[in-house]
Amino acid sequence: MFDLEKNIRPNIRNLKPYQSARDEFAGLAEVALDANENPFGFGLNRYPDAGMKKLKSKFAAFRGVKADRLIFGNGSDEIIDLLIRTFCEPGNDQILIFPPTFGMYRVCANINNVGIIEKSQTAEFQIDFEQLRPSLDDPSLKLIFICSPNNPTGNTIEKETIVNIAKSFDGIVVLDEAYIDFGGASMIDESIPNLFILQTFSKALGLAGIRLGVGIGASEVIAVLNKVKPPYNINTLTQQRAVEALSKTEETKRQVASIVSERDKLSQKLSSINGIRNIYPSKANFLLVEIENAALTYTSLCEKGIIVRDRSKEIENTLRITVGSPDENARLIAALREEDHVPVGRVGKCVRSTSETQILADVNLDDPSNTFINTGIPFFDHMLEQIARHGSLGLNVISNGDLYIDPHHTIEDTALALGSAFNDALGERKGIERYGFLLPMDDSLAQVGIDFGGRPWLEWEATFRATHVGEMPTEMVSHFFKSFTDTARCNLNIKVEGDNDHHKIESIFKAFARAIKMAVRKDESGILPSTKGKL
Numbered sequence: 001m002f003d004l005e006k007n008i009r010p011n012i013r014n015l016k017p018y019q020s021a022r023d024e025f026a027g028l029a030e031v032a033l034d035a036n037e038n039p040f041g042f043g044l045n046r047y048p049d050a051g052m053k054k055l056k057s058k059f060a061a062f063r064g065v066k067a068d069r070l071i072f073g074n075g076s077d078e079i080i081d082l083l084i085r086t087f088c089e090p091g092n093d094q095i096l097i098f099p100p101t102f103g104m105y106r107v108c109a110n111i112n113n114v115g116i117i118e119k120s121q122t123a124e125f126q127i128d129f130e131q132l133r134p135s136l137d138d139p140s141l142k143l144i145f146i147c148s149p150n151n152p153t154g155n156t157i158e159k160e161t162i163v164n165i166a167k168s169f170d171g172i173v174v175l176d177e178a179y180i181d182f183g184g185a186s187m188i189d190e191s192i193p194n195l196f197i198l199q200t201f202s203k204a205l206g207l208a209g210i211r212l213g214v215g216i217g218a219s220e221v222i223a224v225l226n227k228v229k230p231p232y233n234i235n236t237l238t239q240q241r242a243v244e245a246l247s248k249t250e251e252t253k254r255q256v257a258s259i260v261s262e263r264d265k266l267s268q269k270l271s272s273i274n275g276i277r278n279i280y281p282s283k284a285n286f287l288l289v290e291i292e293n294a295a296l297t298y299t300s301l302c303e304k305g306i307i308v309r310d311r312s313k314e315i316e317n318t319l320r321i322t323v324g325s326p327d328e329n330a331r332l333i334a335a336l337r338e339e340d341h342v343p344v345g346r347v348g349k350c351v352r353s354t355s356e357t358q359i360l361a362d363v364n365l366d367d368p369s370n371t372f373i374n375t376g377i378p379f380f381d382h383m384l385e386q387i388a389r390h391g392s393l394g395l396n397v398i399s400n401g402d403l404y405i406d407p408h409h410t411i412e413d414t415a416l417a418l419g420s421a422f423n424d425a426l427g428e429r430k431g432i433e434r435y436g437f438l439l440p441m442d443d444s445l446a447q448v449g450i451d452f453g454g455r456p457w458l459e460w461e462a463t464f465r466a467t468h469v470g471e472m473p474t475e476m477v478s479h480f481f482k483s484f485t486d487t488a489r490c491n492l493n494i495k496v497e498g499d500n501d502h503h504k505i506e507s508i509f510k511a512f513a514r515a516i517k518m519a520v521r522k523d524e525s526g527i528l529p530s531t532k533g534k535l
């Protein structure tokens, strides 16, 4: 039977908690001369609300629990430490964990000189209750930490097992539900007095920066923890931002839904990459991925500016990958694809990074099998796909630009990077046809002549009626080609007639692609197509 009093460390059982005058004062303080604050300050001159009344009532309503069952910490990390300091006598008592799991349980136990019993998980990352049962009678065991969904494996632990453990144990079962909003069912409603739940504002609620964790337990347990907790551990700004977030839970729900759908897409894409052996099913916002050589992949991703977590020490050759934004996930996939793809043919690459945009562009003039385009501007992506398809080129373009301003920098810099990649792929420009042109028909007539002669020039004869097609400004079309000629060092002569702006632009891009295809075609002679001796 769970007996709270017996679990509390003796010195804490007898502890008189810190009392401020404001705790004792029940009325509305009109003149606060009790806490030696500066009466002027900068709007934050008063100590935070130690009772966290607003935050508590908001969170209580959000999760449907009573406010006296809640305690807040400077991240869940502080509550983990608080639990250990309240219930475990240093040098004597122990906690129990199920590795591989969240690292802070161990760290906090070590800091407090508290022992750690480790029980391994089953092959399915579950807890074997029968195997655990004898340890539950150890009188020095005070806290059991269960993480569900578990970090780093991503799976949930069977509810029945957790209930069984709590009912057969005289200490406290801490159930860490940091990832509960991404999948799985919370056990917040279970009325088990020794079940203590941890949640956090750092994951689904999107506020890792404010450092706010929540403990949800029996009110008697909360009362004990409140005696140990520093009185003003949650600052005013954190309380304000958390209350704001709890007024926007519809937006949070949308974000969580989008992360969950990205998780499933990411898992699908990862499964097609060479060297990836297993993707563990996940109920969290990360994927644990087993890969042929995790250390090597980890380092090469780092070199490309992508950081994931190597969990190989716990589960051989695994990486834990957080589900990011669609753009971030696309960059990860592109980087991993590059890894297992040894290019054949004339390849050129450009990585361009400024404060306005980060662009990755590579082109393969001889192998069209690998194309991936994501600039964040759908119509522009569609146009770049024309270049790949009609130019019979492999083209990877990932642009991460300041689209919140407008598409200008992204389109311009993508063109510059693309031109540089072509310049790189063409090398000394020996053995190419050099010229290309085409006159394709649609409802519009586009004519694109190209000369990879080493000098930039753009002749432009095209007007558009619309200001935009999709999100792409039509004035950026000529700007795209001008920028391309600058870095690809080519002449372009472009004319278009017709009615429909979408068709006109698309036919320019198609004609451009065909012209490139002709101009970069290998010429059997292998000689430099110039009498100057240099291009």
Ligand SMILES: *Cc1c(COP(=O)(O)O)cnc(C)c1O
Binding pocket: 074, 075, 076, 077, 078, 102, 147, 151, 176, 178, 199, 200, 201, 202, 203, 208, 211, 212, 213
């Ligand atoms: C991220 C995480 C937390 C959150 O810790 P905070 O201190 O609240 O940011 C807690 N538990 C697990 C298992 C986590 O992965």
